[in-house]
Amino acid sequence: MISLEEARTRILAALAPTPAETVALPEAWGRVTARPVAARLTQPPADVSAMDGYAVRAADAVQGAVLRQAGQAPAGHPYAGNVGPGEAVRIFTGGFVPPGADAILLQEDAKADGGRVTATETVRPGRWIRPRGLDFAEGEVLIAEGRRLTARDIGLAAAANHPWITVRRRPRIGILATGDEIALPGEPIPAGGIVSSNAHALAALVRAGGGEPLVLPIAPDDTVAIAEAARAARACDLLVTTGGASVGDHDLVQKALGPEGFALDFWQIAMRPGKPLIWGRLGVTPVLGLPGNPVSALVCGVQFLLPALAVLSGLPGGAPPTARVSAGSALAENDKRFDHLRAALTTDAEGRLVATPFAKQDSSMLATLARAEALILRAPFAPALPAGAVVEAILLADLGI
């Protein structure tokens, strides 16, 4: 058996980011930049007013002074002239500060009457002016390569005048469920069979990880059918199979893919749920074979497939993010396998997150998995812990899965 960390490291080391594509700005949200985004202009493009009021010479605008309103400078309509001594120009937030002015008299600090403006407070030089380039300067790199774009980044790229963004192509993930016993929802269920849940759960996980799932037709337990389905996946960045990865007589995935040029690595991983894993390469396509057990498939999806999607997307790969939470009940000593306890989350009186493992941890129970809000991580040979101890947990909602 190899450790979970070693398995993940070996998987991630074999993957590389997808090629770039150019998309329109509104499509770039959630995508990963393949090139840095630099400012194409300076923002603000000139000294601008931060408030509604009057552009003035600070030396003039002392309390009680009466100024002559010479014009106005709303946003988008700069004042054509200079602000001369004793003059004020009506200005609004974002308006360009006209030459000659060096401060903004707030409208609440002024009384306007006909063409006259009386200052009711003294203005300090530079007050309420945002200097040219306060936000960013032309040429400045605003967004690095390899960043997943947030809504704020989209706003920033827009402000920097980018209608197009170059991003990594979404990783295309083929998903192949195998087994004589499975049928898709709504289809006739074979005798002794069950409804297939892994393919579409994994497809949703792939979407959550920013990938594009390609759900292949279910392959029966037959080497010819599996090999044929796998050939259809050669255009994928990664082929994920589910089922057929244990050590029984019915482990056909390995047998089927061998003649297709499959360079195989078969691992027993010291983890629970999810011991057996196939890893290899079919021509140029990496292949990740997950267990058929739905809970094992999902937990392996979190530990291996989401990090793989990150690397394929041009992001750093690594362990899924964890949070430190309080154990809601005592935890038994762990054995040699890295364990993932399905748990509910609550918040204690001090506002700390508390993760309480479910009593039944059977790895076939999808309903329990769906109810889980966290996976408490238990390292191999982790000692018994009392309730209230601090433990690491994967918060499933944070991963969108």
Added chain:
Amino acid sequence: MISLEEARTRILAALAPTPAETVALPEAWGRVTARPVAARLTQPPADVSAMDGYAVRAADAVQGAVLRQAGQAPAGHPYAGNVGPGEAVRIFTGGFVPPGADAILLQEDAKADGGRVTATETVRPGRWIRPRGLDFAEGEVLIAEGRRLTARDIGLAAAANHPWITVRRRPRIGILATGDEIALPGEPIPAGGIVSSNAHALAALVRAGGGEPLVLPIAPDDTVAIAEAARAARACDLLVTTGGASVGDHDLVQKALGPEGFALDFWQIAMRPGKPLIWGRLGVTPVLGLPGNPVSALVCGVQFLLPALAVLSGLPGGAPPTARVSAGSALAENDKRFDHLRAALTTDAEGRLVATPFAKQDSSMLATLARAEALILRAPFAPALPAGAVVEAILLADLGI
């Protein structure tokens, strides 16, 4: 001025969930259920093996006993007969346990030789059998109404035999940016103008909140143009305007929408950034008028638009989720306005999150906002706090924005 909480409460009270639509299961990820999802079958449908091994009568399978292999029962191919005394049936994970058998002899606890199976360990009755209905029973409600579907829920709904799911229609949010001074990225920029960033940042925020943005053409500062654009938004579940919400001479949104039957509420909200907000109704369409300042627009988006999207989607609405973090530097006493300090996140030696506010908090700075990983929340009149104090913060990555 009204408080942020009161403004949010009043906005949310005026909204109702969108009507339902039926989508194919793979499209249901991230959508909110409009009806509960009940199991259409029992899972597992029969007692099944949890492991690879042999279905046996526990009374027979004592250490050293030699059993006759009578047949096999892989998943999907149930054994047709009964397991009689002294018999063993080869079985694999998920295979139906044949009548007569009451335990599974693990394959690692057995030696098979021709048609003979020798038990090398004694088996306990019921061992490694998953009883019928362990996961769920037909008719059981597995997923409640009003839940945003995770990848795990998709797997569960599939296993429960649902090819279709009834969900809330994605809230359609019209976005209307106004202002003579703004141009879309790549378009000619008017004299004294800047590039519009709010519409597409808000569109990305709408997507992050599960909505469908409809970006309307930019409306110049002209009541006729604004009114016309707003008419185009009547098919929306909510119209968001940006710009034109301050108290200056150029607040045209209110003036433009009045003759269109706009029932107006105009609020000064005790918050920073983002004081002025328009709230009202244009015919049946609720209207949320956000400030034109990009940082204010985004922060108001987090505090008002994301909760509004939740309610429109059929989820409970409320304050955005917060986390308790350590302040990375001393915080000054706050004034009467609820403040949002843009901050970077780090992790301290004990694994706790530390949020350190940026030195410059100018609300026009999009680059700083994009770099922020958290908004530290400072309630009105919050006292000064030393570095290391525990504060509430909104973690922006968790919101996908």
